[in-house]
Amino acid sequence: MKLGIDGKKALVLGASKGLGAAIAVALANEGVQVVGAARSTAAIEALNAQVDTAAGGKIWAQRLDLGDKASVASLLEQVLKYGGVDILINNSGGPAPGEARSTPLDAWQSGFDAMVASVIDMSQQLLPRMVERKWGRIITLTSSGVDTPIARLAVSNGLRQALVGWSKTLASEVAADGVTVNVIVQGRIHTGRVDQLDEAAAKRTGSSVEDVRKASMATIPAGRYGRPEELADVVAFLASEKASYITGAKIRVDGGMIKSV
Structure with missing residues (x-):
C-alpha cells in the first residue's frame, strides 16, 4: 500500500532505539525524510542500514535530551530553520518504577519536564508550519497505563494521562486545518524498556x-x-494520507492485553 507520504519531513523523538528507532525506519522506508532525535546520534545514523534506498527516504541524527530545555530549544531552532516538519512523533522514555505513596516530588517534576512539558513545547512550536500547509500529523506514544494503571509505575501512569488529555483537546482545535493528532496506547512491545x-x-x-x-x-x-516493527507500521499508517480522517483517537497496539472496552 502506498501511504502517500514520500517526500514528507518527519521528526521522531527517542529515535536511537526501541520504538522510536523502528518508527524512524518505517517512515524512511515510505520515502520520508526523517530527523531522528535522541542522546545517541551514532545509533540513529546507523539506522540507515535498514532503509531501502530505492524508497528515497533517509534518516538524519540530531542530539536531544528531553529533560534539558536548552537541548530542546537547540533542536527546535535547527528544525524550524529548515522549514519545520510535516510529521511529529512524540516518543519519550519512561521514568523509573515507583509507588504513588512514596515517589518524591522531584521525580514527578523531572518526569513532567521530560515527558510532558518538552513534548507540548515541541508540538506547539512545530504546529504553525503544519497549519500553514494545511497538512500535518502529530502522534504521541503513551502506554497501556493510561487505560489500566500499571502497578509501581505511578509517575508514568499519571503523566501520560496528561498527554492524552492534551492530545484530544488539540485534535479538535486543528482538525479543520488538515492536522491530525492521535495517541498510541502500547502494550507489551519487546524493547529494552x-x-x-x-x-x-x-x-x-x-x-x-x-x-x-x-x-x-x-x-x-x-x-x-509485540514487535517494535508492528507498532511502527501502525504509526506509519496514522502518519499517512490515507489516515486523514482519523484524529483525536487512542489507538491500542497491545495484542488484546487491555481488558477494558
Whole structure:
C-alpha cells in the first residue's frame, strides 16, 4: 500500500532505539525524510542500514535530551530553520518504577519536564508550519497505563494521562486545518524498556526473568510480546494520507492485553 507520504519531513523523538528507532525506519522506508532525535546520534545514523534506498527516504541524527530545555530549544531552532516538519512523533522514555505513596516530588517534576512539558513545547512550536500547509500529523506514544494503571509505575501512569488529555483537546482545535493528532496506547512491545521492567520485577519477587516474562505473556491474548516493527507500521499508517480522517483517537497496539472496552 502506498501511504502517500514520500517526500514528507518527519521528526521522531527517542529515535536511537526501541520504538522510536523502528518508527524512524518505517517512515524512511515510505520515502520520508526523517530527523531522528535522541542522546545517541551514532545509533540513529546507523539506522540507515535498514532503509531501502530505492524508497528515497533517509534518516538524519540530531542530539536531544528531553529533560534539558536548552537541548530542546537547540533542536527546535535547527528544525524550524529548515522549514519545520510535516510529521511529529512524540516518543519519550519512561521514568523509573515507583509507588504513588512514596515517589518524591522531584521525580514527578523531572518526569513532567521530560515527558510532558518538552513534548507540548515541541508540538506547539512545530504546529504553525503544519497549519500553514494545511497538512500535518502529530502522534504521541503513551502506554497501556493510561487505560489500566500499571502497578509501581505511578509517575508514568499519571503523566501520560496528561498527554492524552492534551492530545484530544488539540485534535479538535486543528482538525479543520488538515492536522491530525492521535495517541498510541502500547502494550507489551519487546524493547529494552520492557526488558528493564521484567528484570526489576524478577529482582523484586525473587523470580527468574524468564518466569516473569512467561507470566506476563500469559496475560496477553496474543500470547507474546509485540514487535517494535508492528507498532511502527501502525504509526506509519496514522502518519499517512490515507489516515486523514482519523484524529483525536487512542489507538491500542497491545495484542488484546487491555481488558477494558
